[in-house]
Amino acid sequence: MTRDNHPQNASATERIVFGGLGAGLIFLSLRRADKLGLLLGTSGALMLSSAAMGKGPYNSAVNLRRSKQDGGIQVQKAITIGVRPEQLYTFWRNFENLPKFMTHLQSVTVQTPGGTRSHWIANAPAGLKVEWDADITEDVPNERIAWRALEGAQVPNEGHVEFHEAPGGRGTELRVNLTYHPPGGTLGAGVARMFGEEPNQQITDDLRRLKRIIEIGQEPTTEGQSAGRKSPIGKAAAAMYDNRRTS
Numbered sequence: 001m002t003r004d005n006h007p008q009n010a011s012a013t014e015r016i017v018f019g020g021l022g023a024g025l026i027f028l029s030l031r032r033a034d035k036l037g038l039l040l041g042t043s044g045a046l047m048l049s050s051a052a053m054g055k056g057p058y059n060s061a062v063n064l065r066r067s068k069q070d071g072g073i074q075v076q077k078a079i080t081i082g083v084r085p086e087q088l089y090t091f092w093r094n095f096e097n098l099p100k101f102m103t104h105l106q107s108v109t110v111q112t113p114g115g116t117r118s119h120w121i122a123n124a125p126a127g128l129k130v131e132w133d134a135d136i137t138e139d140v141p142n143e144r145i146a147w148r149a150l151e152g153a154q155v156p157n158e159g160h161v162e163f164h165e166a167p168g169g170r171g172t173e174l175r176v177n178l179t180y181h182p183p184g185g186t187l188g189a190g191v192a193r194m195f196g197e198e199p200n201q202q203i204t205d206d207l208r209r210l211k212r213i214i215e216i217g218q219e220p221t222t223e224g225q226s227a228g229r230k231s232p233i234g235k236a237a238a239a240m241y242d243n244r245r246t247s
Contacts, residue, residue: 073199075178077175079211087214088174103123111133116136156181157181
């Protein structure tokens with residue numbers, strides 16, 4: 001994994017969408033005379049400038065990690081959980097357990113005997129959802145699981161997890177590596193950040209929930225919580241998305 005320090009030109013489509021979002025933010029800022037209005041206006045101006053230039057500020061504002069091979073967004077995290085590797089492996093190997101701690105997942109349904117193929121439904125920015133099928137590509141009991149979305153997935157992605165005995169008998173060091181290609185490329189990932197859905201923090205929070213579930217049997221619920229973020233940015237992006245689909 002490496003951080004790409006060279007500016008990347010945005011495509012024409014990305015520049016149009018980014019510019020549209022920037023204009024929308026400026027419009028929203030004109031309706032507010034507070035700090036949020038100032039923030040929206042500043043963000044909108046930056047997005048318009050980035051769209052016009054097609055490089056430089058666009059990429060520095062997004063500032064995401066890319067994989068060496070193909071420019072996908074890559075996230076790597078590790079956490080120590082106080083159980084044996086085989087216990088953690090068994091829990092993760094049943095992919096239908098993943099939505100219990102990964103909040104962006106609505107469901108994962110195993111489709112084949114042995115669980116080698118599964119259907120995933122995930123939450124996306126602006127209240128949307130995406131679906132894909134995935135195959136397990138590597139399975140080393142108690143050590144490693146790898147999977148990859150099938151060709152044609154709405155969000156091409158892949159990942160692997162490794163289970164290592166932690167020093168001092170403290171349980172298992174779980175290492176997670178995820179790579180995905182959000183709709184709109186780096187633009188899509190940058191907009192997701194604006195919704196408060198930054199992937200690094202998401203995975204950190206997910207792994208903390210997993211630790212609670214495994215160690216003390218505390219399975220988080222969504223009862224009494226809001227169904228999702230409804231920020232002005234999210235509403236504007238959702239409206240733009242719907243208009244593009246119906247036009």
